[in-house]
Amino acid sequence: MSGADIILQVLAEQGVDTLFGYSGGAILPTYDAVFRFNEMHKANPERQIRFIVPANEQAAGFMAAGYARASGKVGVFMVTSGPGATNAVTPIADCNGDSVPVVLICGQVPRAMIGTDAFQEAPVFNIMSACAKQVFLVTDPRKLEQTLRSAFDIARTGRPGPVVVDVPKDVQNWTGPYLGQGTLQFRGYTDRLRMVAKGAYLDERKRSEFFELLGRSERPLLYVGGGVIAAGATIELRQFSERYGIPVVTTLMGLGALPSKHELWLGMLGMHGAACANYAVEDCDFLIAVGARFDDRVVGGHPERFAPAARYVAHIDIDEAEINKVKRAQWSHVGNARDALISLMEHDVFVRPPSDWRKRAVGFKRRFGMNYDRRSASIQPQRVIEQLSEMTGGRAIVSTGVGQHQMWAAQFFDFVEPRSFLTSGSMGTMGFGLPAAIGAQLARPDAMVIDIDGDGSIRMNIGELETACTYGIPVKVLLLNNRGDGMIRQWQRLFFDGRMFVSDKALHRKDFVMAAVADGFEFACRVDAVDDLEAQLRAFIEFDGPAFLEVMIDENADVFPMVGPGQSYAGMITGPFIPARLSQGDAAREVESGQIADMF
Structure with a gap:
């Protein structure tokens, strides 16, 4: 077999049913192998490997991460060399921080050209080694099969994490035997696994x-x-x-x-x-x-x-x-x-x-339960999440971007099951929510998957709205729009004397509903009145297919509680609607009556 065909055989052996990735010259032999593999199994569609092409490689990584987080299986994505590989650094670092098992198969320039500054060459091993669980550069094509099999083993065992396999183009074109067994031997890693098992x-x-x-x-x-x-x-x-x-x-x-x-x-x-x-x-x-x-x-x-x-x-x-x-x-x-x-x-x-x-x-x-301004004439984001949780009974897979909306989703959605909250925890990567939701929906086709996103965060990977519609992936995108980077504004109000700089997006002219319609969403609506919220949320949830709902929320809504920089939990800011202890320095005393906490 060719090296590219060997890659596909190992993927099939490992139970991979979905791949995410963007094409390019250095990975083209393997992409062609995907096509030929699926043609070979035309009579048995269940054996074919579905391939999802996103708007960019970063989103491919987040889709693989969403797939892995929602299913517990290893997510796989494939990119080309150079900028394809460097665009994949962020999702690899993200998966490393959150212990998510993914395998990245990366095309590389031919072995003879490595180190010559060839077209679309990048030092993948050097770059990825700092942010992956393990990185392989395949220089001996006879070890390609064992390397790939080892990559899956390492990704899923011990503390899960991302593994990168950098495959030069000539290794993909090389022809040799497929053994159907064998892994690389890593004495130190194997000994640690054995010790943990013992x-x-x-x-x-x-x-x-x-x-x-x-x-x-x-x-x-x-x-x-x-x-x-x-x-x-x-x-x-x-x-x-x-x-x-x-x-x-x-x-x-x-x-x-x-x-x-x-x-x-x-x-x-x-x-x-x-x-x-x-x-x-x-x-x-x-x-x-x-x-x-x-x-x-x-x-x-x-x-x-x-x-x-x-x-x-x-x-x-x-x-x-x-x-x-x-x-x-x-x-x-x-x-x-x-x-x-x-x-x-x-x-x-x-x-x-x-x-x-x-x-x-x-x-x-x-x-000291969670609370917010329930009498406001403006739509409060916490109310949106509460109603969404009630309507779904907490039985939905929720992904988020990063920012205030992420925290409101974590605080106010009543999660019932594990693997139902997908978010970028360690890295805090904006743009994570939408592609992760797409990956999760493909992993769990019978589940309702909702991306709760913010106007700043969704801009980062808004091209994936088109991806959802292109492949008919029925994700629900709930956009909480406060016209700015709300978490940054909150910090600027609290800790920078109210000096607003780069956090106000009020002058941006993005019409998110029109963008969703342009990308193929048949359900794309905006809500800006409290009285319309419940009906629109219900229609959004019940729509059969990809749905987009933009909710114009209170621009001054903040996330509370909040432990400020250098503070302990005793000095936690609970905000104007959550009671606090009368004496926060004395952990044994409790509040006998609901007293409102001062913000500073």
Whole structure:
């Protein structure tokens, strides 16, 4: 077979049913192999590989990421050399930050031309090595098959992540045997996987140490991250939480790990986390981190001020590098979250924390719950998300761009299932929402997929509106338009004395509805009155096919709560509509009456 045909054989063997990518000279042999592969399987369409061509390579990467995040399978995209490869850097870095398994197959100039500054040559290995889990440059065509198979193994095992395979054009044209088996050998990586697998289940001593700490604590709290979803451990998390009566807070990436309306779920914690979740973190005396990495949007710049009352910290993570990286743990375990929770629940001694802590923590949701200006004549973005959540019953896959709309979606949509909230967490990449929604819809064709986006964020990859219509992908695009970069404006109001610079897009002349119509959307509407919102939202959801709804929201709406720069959770700004503690310095005191917090 040719190298290009070998690539297709490995993709088929790995169960790949969808590819995303943009063509170019250095990857053309493999694109031709896709065509021939599908022609060969014309009689069996289920064996064909669907190919989606976006407006640019960055969007191809986000589509692959959306596919992977929604399905749990490895997403695959293919690009050409030079600018095709450099356009793919952002989605690779994004997937690396959020531990998303994707494989990028990248065309490269022929081996003899590497290093000569040839046309559309880029040092892919050098560039990608800084932001991928693993990068391969295939210089020996006899190892192409094993390299590709290894790429999938590495992407999905351990802590998932992106793998890049750079394939020179002459390697794609090379002819050699297809073996149908074999991978490359990486002793260090294999040894680490073996070590994690060997320690999957905790021994009695390790379990006893954990439950001794739990027995000493009076206010334990589960701090849950995206690792629980990646490990498929959401059922075990729920069982563990309910069995021991431990309240749960989740990160942005952990939303959906526990149903939003579950009694023990207190909300998302962090910089824009729910006040009730952050207050629970302030009060807890035993913090149990599962599949979470203590990132700066959760911990802030002063780790010692995060969970200040916690006498003990336990940390379960698949990646040993995360243990004690930010917050010192008195008890830790390197391993899969699902295996660890199952193993802990097999412990003979039953420990249940005092019920007054559970009641107190659950009471936080009533006293310090999310709220906003419900009497405003302007459309409040929080109301839009609330109504959308109610209409869908929380059973939709939601993707977002990055900015205020991202936080409102995280705060006000009641997620029911894991893998239903797709967002750029670590990198915070604007333009992520629309292509990710397209990838998710292709991965989960029976699900309702909604891109909740902002006017600034959607501009970044607005060309993908055409992609959705071209392929008849029935994504719903809900645009919250506040005529500007709202999060930047919020920071400028709060921390830069109101000096508005580059954040006001009021003079931009983009008519998003006309753009959607031009790209083929049969449902494309705008709402600017509160009284019209509910009916338009319902029509938007019920429309059969791609739908676009622009909602003109209050331009002055802000995201609260907010933990400002250098602040701890005790100094959290709750805004004018969410109650705060009377004495934020004393984590033990609670508000007996709903008092409005000052903004500064």
